[in-house]
Amino acid sequence: SAVISQKPSRDICQRGTSLTIQCQVDSQVTMMFWYRQQPGQSLTLIATANQGSEATYESGFVIDKFPISRPNLTFSTLTVSNMSPEDSSIYLCSTGSGTEAFFGQGTRLTVV
Amino acid sequence: GQNIDQPTEMTATEGAIVQINCTYQTSGFNGLFWYQQHAGEAPTFLSYNVLDGLEEKGRFSSFLSRSKGYSYLLLKELQMKDSASYLCAAFNDYKLSFGAGTTVTVRA
Numbered sequence: 001s002a003v004i005s006q007k008p009s010r011d012i013c014q015r016g017t018s019l020t021i022q023c024q025v026d027s028q029v030t031m032m033f034w035y036r037q038q039p040g041q042s043l044t045l046i047a048t049a050n051q052g053s054e055a056t057y058e059s060g061f062v063i064d065k066f067p068i069s070r071p072n073l074t075f076s077t078l079t080v081s082n083m084s085p086e087d088s089s090i091y092l093c094s095t096g097s098g099t100e101a102f103f104g105q106g107t108r109l110t111v112v
Numbered sequence: 113g114q115n116i117d118q119p120t121e122m123t124a125t126e127g128a129i130v131q132i133n134c135t136y137q138t139s140g141f142n143g144l145f146w147y148q149q150h151a152g153e154a155p156t157f158l159s160y161n162v163l164d165g166l167e168e169k170g171r172f173s174s175f176l177s178r179s180k181g182y183s184y185l186l187l188k189e190l191q192m193k194d195s196a197s198y199l200c201a202a203f204n205d206y207k208l209s210f211g212a213g214t215t216v217t218v219r220a
Contacts, residue, residue: 031206042199042210043155092154094208099162101145101201101208103154 002027002095006104013083013111020079021107023093028073033094034066037106043092049076083111114138116211118200123217124190132185132214134200144176144183145201145208155199158185190218 003026013019023032031050035043046066047055055068069077080087088111093104115137124130136144143162147155161167161176161183173186187194197213 033207042212043201043208045207045209048207096208099143099160100157102157106154108152 001100002029002102004093004095004102004104006093006107008107009105010108011110013109015084015111017083018079018081019083019109020077021091021093022077023075023104025074025095029095030073031095032070032076033096034068034076034078035092035094035103037090037092039089046078046091080109083109085111087111114202114204114209116200116202116209118198118211118214120212121215121217123219126190126192126218126220128190130187130190130216132187132198132200132216134183134185134211136181136183136200136202136209136211138202138204138209140204141178142203142205144174145203146172146174146183146185147199147201149197149199149213151196158198160203187216192218192220194218 005024007022033048034046036046037043045058046061047057049055049068049070051070051073065081067079091107118134145160146158148158149155159174161174166175171188176183195218197215199210199213201208201210
């Protein structure tokens with residue numbers, strides 16, 4: 001299993017600013033995933049982050065809005081840029097072994 | 113594309129059994145996950161089915177039929193703490209596609 005520490009757990013941000021979310025895994029993992037969960041909805045994959053290469057973004061998500069870093073096999077960051085109220089969501093990082101997937105505690109973001 | 117369908121809500125009585133169905137249409141299917149998510153918390157892993165059939169884990173069981181694109185999660189001897197959202201997710205290639213989740217409410 002893997003334990004993921006994600007921070008911050010919550011934040012309230014002004015529109016137009018940026019927030020960087022960090023995830024630290026207690027073991028080396030090949031892939032890390034970033035999800036968004038909007039109020040009352042399920043999880044939507046934003047991008048897949050591999051160490052040593054650019055992140056792969058899903059349809060509807062772009063690097064300029066959600067830049068991702070993956071400097072090593074235990075750490076990743078997601079930045080939500082130029083925020084608007086529509087970005088208010090829970091953001092989750094995840095990793096997995098192929099038979100099990102683990103999630104960070106989530107970051108509850110409110111943009112005002 | 114991916115299409116994962118599950119009911120929006122279900123209500124059951126404490127001690128009863130509830131079955132949450134999930135149908136999926138996805139390319140490159142590897143297996144089917146079930147997660148439990150309490151309000152305001154991250155999802156927690158319940159089960160992962162790769163082969164057809166029923167897998168039992170205590171009060172929770174999960175079934176998969178790959179030919180029918182169908183799975184269900186069976187919750188037995190319901191407890192109040194089982195009130196949560198239950199998410200099915202298809203694992204294809206290397207990533208998960210989630211259904212919208214089924215909110216289960218357990219009543220005394």
